[in-house]
Amino acid sequence: MATDHSRIAARFMISPAVLLLLGWMIVPLSMTLYFSFLDYNLLSPGMEEWIGFMNYEYFLTDPAFFAALGNTFLLVAGVLVITITGGVALALLLDQPMWGQGIVRILVIAPFFVMPTVSALVWKNMFMNPVNGLFAHAAKAMGLAPFDFFAHAPLFSIIMIVAWQWLPFATLILLTVLQSLDKEQLEAAKMDGARKMSRFVHIILPHMSRAITVVILIQTIFLLSIFAEILVTTNGGPGYASTNITYLVYAQSLLQFDVGGGSAGGIVAVVLANIVAIFLMRMIGKNLEA
Amino acid sequence: MGSITLENVTKSFGDVEVIPPLNLEINEGEFVVFVGPSGCGKSTLLRLIAGLEDVSSGSIAIDREDATSIRPARRGLAMVFQSYALYPHMSVRKNIAFPLKMAGLEQADIDKKVDAAANILNLSDYIDRKPGQLSGGQRQRVAIGRAIVREPKAFLFDEPLSNLDAALRVNMRLEISELHQDLKTTMVYVTHDQVEAMTMADKIVVLRAGVIEQVGSPLELYRKPANKFVAGFIGSPNMNFLSGEAAQKHGAHTIGVRPEHLACSRESGMWKGTVGVAEHLGSDTFLYVTLNDGSNFTVRSDGNVDLNHGDTVYLSAEPENIYRFDENEQAIG
């Protein structure tokens, strides 16, 4: 693919796909952009009128927006920290030769196949329920008062649920990478006097760093738009304690029937996601070059 | 400093015994080469000495002190791997410095030693590059540099030249030999290439299926092979063998003659045959001769021989250059 000729041919060949993707993106984006400048409420149809940046002003000055922004950040960061550290630890464990390795690996991957709504409901009703949940029973057995997770630590609970879903993904990718590490490198490090911890820090972790950045990138893309888990557990509450930007846009446009305000929120979310994406791409680019 | 003694060492992987009980003495300052066909257990033996594998039974002593259950780093040995095993994310400098850093040396000391090693190995120009940006020969040197900075009691090399092209291999062979002259440290070197063994070793250990067939200096092995296997393995091109009637004439089950000990003539000789291929190299001529009884002989003669495909030729050898083996393949006399 080095000659000018083949490069031009390649561009020509992929252009239909690029154009299709562009159209797919441009049409809904421009409609959303258009709605965001309208006073458009589903309760009063046919009354749309141009109101300029009013929707944005309302959305950005709403205290709920700042709460949601903070929650979005906490949710993404919390899940990333848990899944990356947990994923590295689990990958190291699963890489050890042990009895029943195949079964254990399948069990570890399993949560990834459970639908978000289902897993959130299982957690809500079977684990975290203050009356019937497993955690409540465990607390009572130890003579403690059961903890009402969704009332007192709603965001934390959602972080736990989402982390549980994404841990297998991180583990799977990191395990694959770990297995591709040249064993002679580890043996050389052993000969060079590196103990277990030094081998981990100086050899294994650098080897995994690229994969870790890829996991961070992919997970961030999905975690920014977490929605189902919030809808079926806390509905964003109490108050705005577990509302993220995605959920706020939903609440605005569908619970308050305010399509204009919701669209403005959507555009704000797109801008924020792109800022995050730029940072991530920089980080990945730097890591992939080396 | 740097003697290694193996006593009744065995190694099994599961039910498979790769090394049956084995005794070996490696003296201080010696360049010892383990040579043998692929899969005969050379690497396994080296890894047992390094401590990367545990012995199944027996003991290993380094400098007369039992080292059988000491972990690799504490044995004071340095190893150069076949794949070089450089750390890909570290620069050449960091690679070489790694063992010193692990040993907890002061940064100033580390820098001094790394610079000295880089100088010896001509690596100073590449010191800030990553291994991925180096050629095979340069990587090899970094691996050696990482080994010498530790000032080990002995160096262990596992087929270090097998990933290099032919010309570079000859160069690196010389460099490693020179390094041994300079450092005078014990070196244990594994190879399947008998030319490397012959050119570098003070002492060659010939292995077959985990068993030591013979130990000796290169010329001892060349002149007095203990059995047919060693005779066939050492020397290039390989020794020619004849069995049956021709061998019985010499009172042996099999006889062997090295290609360089065969004389050819158009008129008369011990064995009659036909030239198949003649390779004229200028300095030497290699003749591939099919004898009348069907066996193939390689002949190495001087460059003036004027024999070509299809010519009839008579081969003969001096009696002292005919090696005799009994039915158990052991040398006679």
Ligand SMILES: Nc1ncnc2c1ncn2[C@@H]1O[C@H](COP(=O)(O)OP(=O)(O)O)[C@@H](O)[C@H]1O
């Ligand atoms: N970790 C291992 N598990 C099982 N068998 C092994 C292992 N390492 C080596 N072997 C076996 O031991 C024999 C000797 O191997 P090796 O020492 O690598 O040979 P060489 O280096 O002489 O080519 C081979 O038959 C190989 O299959």
Ligand SMILES: [Mg+2]
């Ligand atoms: Mg080997």
